[in-house]
Every structure is written in structure tokens, then in C-alpha cells.
Amino acid sequence: MSELKKKAVLLVSGGLDSATVLAMAKADGYECYALSFDYGQKHSAELDAAKNVAAAFAVAQHQTLHLDFNQFGGSALTDDSIDVPIAQDEGINEGIPVTYVPARNTIFLSMALAWAEVLQADDIFIGVNAVDYSGYPDCRPEFIQAYENMANLATKVGVEGHHLHIHTPLIDMSKSQIIQAGMALGVDYSITVSCYTADAQGKACGECDSCRLRRAGFEAAGVADPTLYK
């Protein structure tokens, strides 16, 4: 039966959002190919979590690609000379944060597009979210639409009459809605890591923007936070 399943390439970071997307794609009947990136993150717990998430959902294949983002510098997430900021008030800071990695989703989607073309998959899933998007320009719906347009001109898939679709099932959901959807699909969030500065065991700081969004999400969803904190 598995030959009849539609193939999809999914960007899996090891975080809460992409784990939920993977659960959704599996529930929709896709044969899932998970793609992760080793791009000079300051910690590797995220990549360990990606492996665990991919294994938990028994994906058809999981690949981790190495990317030299830190060769360019310019982000607190990859450049050792920039500190990850700790939020100092209740709200998320306005504007584009220093944790923004230049062109990250553009690059991730482009690698997913290459794999999709080789697999002859017409579907790519990415867990971007416009509600909690923390000011990253490449999480906006208009970016995703423009990317899909470009991708259909870039590839053999587009030339040969298929339509490549970028799925963003979380784009209009709040963090608590994402968590509720994932819980209904059996996601074990204790194996996911969202913290920008997690330690080697995946324990979270509880203080960075990503930790605060995640914790507030569990509270709003009325679900006990399974996150391991330092």
C-alpha cells in the first residue's frame, strides 16, 4: 500500500511546531521525508530532538544537511560574537530580532525543493507561523505564496505540469491551538526542544523568546508543560 501514498518533504527542526506539522502530514496520509539542518546552531540538542521526532513518527527517511551559515555571520543563533537576548518585559520585542538567521527559511525551503524534485514529491511542509512569528520576515504568508510561485518556475516539477505546493498548516494558529492539535494527534512534546540556548541534554532556559512563547502556549492550552528546564 505504501507505494500509493503521496510523498511529502517536511522541514523538521526538533521543535514543537515542526513535530506538530509532521503529525498532521502523517494523519493526512503522506509518506514523510524529514529534512533537518546542521547550520552552526550553538547547541546540538535541537538536532537530537529532530532525530527523535522523525523516529517517533516512523518517517520514510530522515536526512540532516550541513550548511555553513556561520561562514556569513550576522545572527545571534549562529554567530558566537552576538549574544542571544533575554526578554526583559512581558511582550515579545517588536521588530526583527537579532536571532533572525539571514534568509533561513528561503534556504531551508530550497533544499527541501531539491529533495522533493528528486523524490518526485509535489508537497513540502513547513511549520511557519504568522501569529507567533517573532518578527521574522520569512514566516509571513505573502513570503510563502511568493516562494511557491517561484518554486513552480524553478523546477522540472513545474515545467512538467505538476503543481508544487508549500503547506503551512500552522500559519494562522496560535501556539495553544498548535499544542491542542498536536495533543489530539498524539504528539509527545517532551521530546521536542524549542529553546534558543538549550543545553546538551535539551534542557531549556525558560527565558528566551522561544521558551516564553512555548510556556505561554501550554498554559493557554490548559496542558501541563512537559518541557525540561535547566
Add this chain to the structure above:
Amino acid sequence: MSELKKKAVLLVSGGLDSATVLAMAKADGYECYALSFDYGQKHSAELDAAKNVAAAFAVAQHQTLHLDFNQFGGSALTDDSIDVPIAQDEGINEGIPVTYVPARNTIFLSMALAWAEVLQADDIFIGVNAVDYSGYPDCRPEFIQAYENMANLATKVGVEGHHLHIHTPLIDMSKSQIIQAGMALGVDYSITVSCYTADAQGKACGECDSCRLRRAGFEAAGVADPTLYK
């Protein structure tokens, strides 16, 4: 004076086309940042040529990024299980050739976009060519336009009111026009390598599609072919 120059990121492969683009951008007064990729090409002569081209034009910086294209497979240029075809008639074969690397220009431009954002450069140059494009979908003008639209939504540059421009000065030129333009700007084509199967010294096969287009270009331009053949 160099602080006043506009910065540009250029994709430099070591081939004839990108060497010409580099000469054009220099002539237009740009401070040039050259970007090359080690993506599992079957030969490294191309990367040596890229270094020589970047040095010949005294670029501000030259970076070579490693990409794991061959992890996906699917192209004769990177996959050892697929042979590079030798053209068997006078014309270039129709359709998309097996030498197509999945999503290559999409990925190359995305890495250039990341570097451009870090450099705060509003200009990216790529030597794509629609006339002699050999059937690659990601060399068409409509692809480049869609890419530029996407890039302006993807990045801080776009958000902050700059406009990022993808320059394709060769897009409507024939190979002989490219060669004539480059000769007028002093390009030494003997240091460039175009062949899909060049040996370690950069010597060309003379038989692949890329060699045939290049040789025909020198003939049509009325310029002695400086290419070293095996």
C-alpha cells in the same frame, strides 16, 4: 573611496559566463563579493578556476560553501551512478537534460541572498542565460523575476524598504555576444573552465553540451578558442 561603492554578491562558478558577469559588475563600479559552491561536482577544476577568476578581478572577498547536493542524488553532474551524456548530433538535445541539478540556482541564489543580507548589499548577480540555457528551468527570465519577488519578501532588506535586485546581464545574450562583451572588458577566458567533465588540470573534453556551446561561441565571435582540451 571604496566605502562609497555599492556592494554586490556574485555567483562565480569558474566558467565563462560568470567570469563575464564579474567583469561587467566591476565595470559598473560594484564592490564584488564572489560566492562559489563545492556541491559534489565530479571534478574540482571548476573550483580552482573560480578562485583564479575571483583573484584576477581582485574581489573584496571570495567564499566557497560546501553543499551536500549529492546526498539527494538525481543529476549526472553530482551522482556517480548517472553518466554525463555526450551530444550525438549537431543540435543541443531538447527537454531538460540529466545534467540538471535539482533546484540548483534556487539554492545558489538563496545562499547569495543570505550573504547579501549580512553585507547589506542590495544587488546579486547571476550569469544565467535564456538563449543557450540548455533546457534548465531555473535559467528562464520568469524564474528570475519570481525569485526577486520572493527575495524581497524574505528578508530584512525587503522589510526595511530597500529593494533587492537580481541582475542577469547575460540573460538575452548569445554565447558569442557574451564572449565579445567579456573580451572588451579584458576577461582572460583561458583561466575559465566550462566542461562538465574537465580533468584535474581543467582540460576540457570538447564533446559535452557545455564544451560544444562554448566552442561554437568562440567561433561565432571570431575569437581564437583559448580552451585547453584533453
